[in-house]
Every structure is written in structure tokens, then in C-alpha cells.
Amino acid sequence: MRQKYIAISLLACVLTACSHNDENIVVNDGPVVAQITAGINLPTRASGTTWDAGDAIGVSTVSTTATTGGTHYLNMKYVTTAAxxxxxxxxxxxxxIFFQDASETVTFSAYYPFDEDSQERTTAGTINDVTTSDQSAQKNFDFMFATGATASKNSPTVKFNNTDNGTTDARFKHMMxxxxxxxxxxxxxxxTADQVAxxxxxxxxxxxxxxFNTEDGTAEATGNATDNWEITDYITYTNNIGTCSxxxxxxxxxxxTFSATIDGQTYTGTLTPAFAASTSxxxxxxxxxxxxxxxxGTIQDWTNGGGDKIEIN
Structure with a gap:
């Protein structure tokens, strides 16, 4: 009788172990959460260095290799808390975002900054209520876009970089x-330098x-050009050189038309930049x-758009 109880106990242990193993298999077959990392296609941002704490991006799936179902998300808000x-x-x-199908590979796009007036899980739209007249708020319109980052259930980290997506550079790029x-x-x-300052x-x-189209990253100007837009407050002076970005x-x-008024006298000159996207x-x-x-001058960041030499006397 004692041997019978021992046999029953051993059988119960085996069944319990099988049950635990089955549970682990179910977990592995379930949805897998996506992890997102992002780099910028420059050593510096125009409005600051790298990412800032609290920066938010909108992430969407572009395509999936799944024949049916698969992973589909639109305009999901992701935040970097540690910059x-x-x-x-x-x-x-x-x-x-979760990956559903173990056999699928999903391609993602993303834009910055996240449109706080939009809703998650809806088609990314167009931001059209932001002007550039207040350059102290550059962070609000330093629009960036990234696409081509791929991930899967077995490799769930979505890497917006230039090293993990084949030949695709999926880093964030400035679109202004x-x-x-x-x-x-x-x-x-x-x-004197003080008079200029x-x-x-x-x-x-x-x-x-x-x-700014958050679906494809296109930025373009609308409306009419302004006259006599004062940029004095956006100039910073270092070693008697004033820089305005x-x-x-x-x-x-x-x-x-660039105008400088010094000691009551106004001097003017003409600039004709092409103002192409992603260009400085x-x-x-x-x-x-x-x-x-x-x-x-020479440009280190963005794409070098050059400039012309103009003398005005």
C-alpha cells in the first residue's frame, strides 16, 4: 500500500511539471511586446543635443509580411523618459505595440514631435497649426521622420538606426x-563689436x-511671406561673432532681404537659399x-546647402 501511494505521488509530480511546462509554452506563443530605440541622423539636434527627456514620437506600422492578420498599429505614442x-x-x-505572428517581419515608421492633438490607433495626419515665427520654440517645429526599421516576434526591438535594417538608414532625419x-x-x-551686438x-x-505630413515626413511652407521679421533676439554672441540659427x-x-540697423543707419543685403528639406x-x-x-560658410550638421558670396556697397 505504501508503494502505491508513492507511485501516485510521483505521478502527481510529473503531471504538475508537465502543467508548468505547458504554461511556459503558452506564454512563449503569446503576443510579444515591442521595444523601441531611436537615433538621429546627426551628432546634434538643431534645438538641443540628442533626445531630451520627455520627447515623444508617433510610431506606426508600414507593412508586415504576414499573409493574414499580423501586427498593425497607427500613431502610437512612445516617450523617452531618460533622454x-x-x-x-x-x-x-x-x-x-505587440507582435502577434511568429512568422512575420514588421516595418515601422515614426515622426517627431508627437502630435498631441491626434489620437492613437488612427491614421497619422497632417500638422498644420505650427508656425516658425517664434524661434525660441524650435523644439515644437524641428520636425523629424524615420522609416524602414524592422522587427519581429523573435527580434522585437524596433531600431530606428543605420546599422540593423540592412542597407536602410532608418535614423530620424530633419525634415525642415x-x-x-x-x-x-x-x-x-x-x-565696434559692441555696436554690432x-x-x-x-x-x-x-x-x-x-x-508637416506625419505619414510620410513631408514638410512644406504655405501662405504668404512676411516682411521685416525681427531676429535680433535669436542671435547669440561668442567672441564678437553673432550666430543666428x-x-x-x-x-x-x-x-x-537681410537688414541691419546700427546707430540709426540701415544696411541691407540679399540671400537666396534654395530652402530644400533636410538642408542647412x-x-x-x-x-x-x-x-x-x-x-x-561651411556646414557640419544637416545636409550642406552652401550659399553665395554677395558684396553690397
Missing amino acids: DGNFTHFGGEASG TRLVLNITTDTGAGF SGTYTLSGIKHSGT LILYPQTGASL YSYDISIQKTGLVISS
Whole structure:
């Protein structure tokens, strides 16, 4: 009788072990949560260095290899809390993206900054209520877009980078255009550095309204160009060189008038950047009492759009 009880006990242990193993198999066959990491196609952001804590992106699936069903998500909000490029769903892991099919490979796209007026799980739309007239708020319109990142249930980390997606560079790219003005003078120009630093500066010919398509990353200007847009407050001076870095909507046919008013006298010059998307244009402006000298500079960030050399007397 004792041997019978022992045999029954051993059988119960075996059945319990099988039950636990079965439970583990069910868990492994269930949905797997996506992990998201993101890099930027530049060493620096125009509005700051790398990601900032609290930055939010909108993530969507572009395609899946699954023949039926599969993973489909639209405009999911992910946030980097530590500014390290690792993003988690703002509502917690249980509310985020899960892979359903073990055999599928899913391609993702994402945009920045997340449109707070939009809703998750709806088609990403167009942001059309942001202007560039207040350059102190560049973070609100430094629009970026990424696509081509792939992941699967067996490899669930969605990597928006340039090393883990075959030949595809899936890093975030700036979709606006950038204009950099470097303002200088010298002892033979008739002005002191302090006089230049206390001057008033404007640009005419820029369109500040525009749209950003969060589905394909296209940014473009709309509306009319403005006159006498003052940029004085956006100039920072280091070693007697004033630098003004502006983020603007891509626009065609722009011919800009740069004006400097110093000691009651106004000096003007013309700039004609192409203002292509993802491109930066730099101009060195030397202020002299005989006029302005505007020449092109070298760009390290974004795509180098160059510039022209213009002398005004």
C-alpha cells in the first residue's frame, strides 16, 4: 500500500511539471511586446543635443509580411523618459505595440514631435497649426521622420538606426530647412563689436506657416511671406561673432532681404537659399559702414546647402 501511494505521488509530480511546462509554452506563443530605440541622423539636434527627456514620437506600422492578420498599429505614442533614445509607450507596456505572428517581419515608421492633438490607433495626419515665427520654440517645429526599421516576434526591438535594417538608414532625419547667419565686424569696418551686438536685425521674404505630413515626413511652407521679421533676439554672441540659427519650412523661390540697423543707419543685403528639406544653409555676414559683405560658410550638421558670396556697397 505504501508503494502505491508513492507511485501516485510521483505521478502527481510529473503531471504538475508537465502543467508548468505547458504554461511556459503558452506564454512563449503569446503576443510579444515591442521595444523601441531611436537615433538621429546627426551628432546634434538643431534645438538641443540628442533626445531630451520627455520627447515623444508617433510610431506606426508600414507593412508586415504576414499573409493574414499580423501586427498593425497607427500613431502610437512612445516617450523617452531618460533622454537615452530608448522609448516606451506612454500608457505603459501593456498599452503598447505587440507582435502577434511568429512568422512575420514588421516595418515601422515614426515622426517627431508627437502630435498631441491626434489620437492613437488612427491614421497619422497632417500638422498644420505650427508656425516658425517664434524661434525660441524650435523644439515644437524641428520636425523629424524615420522609416524602414524592422522587427519581429523573435527580434522585437524596433531600431530606428543605420546599422540593423540592412542597407536602410532608418535614423530620424530633419525634415525642415535650416538657415545659419554668422554676423561679424572688424576694426577696419567702422563699427565696434559692441555696436554690432546692440544693432537690430530683420529678415524679409520668409513664409512661417506650413504643414508637416506625419505619414510620410513631408514638410512644406504655405501662405504668404512676411516682411521685416525681427531676429535680433535669436542671435547669440561668442567672441564678437553673432550666430543666428533658424529652423524654417522648406520653400521655393525665396529671396530674403537681410537688414541691419546700427546707430540709426540701415544696411541691407540679399540671400537666396534654395530652402530644400533636410538642408542647412550658412552665410557669413560682415557688417561695414560701406555696406554688407555676405559669403557662404561651411556646414557640419544637416545636409550642406552652401550659399553665395554677395558684396553690397
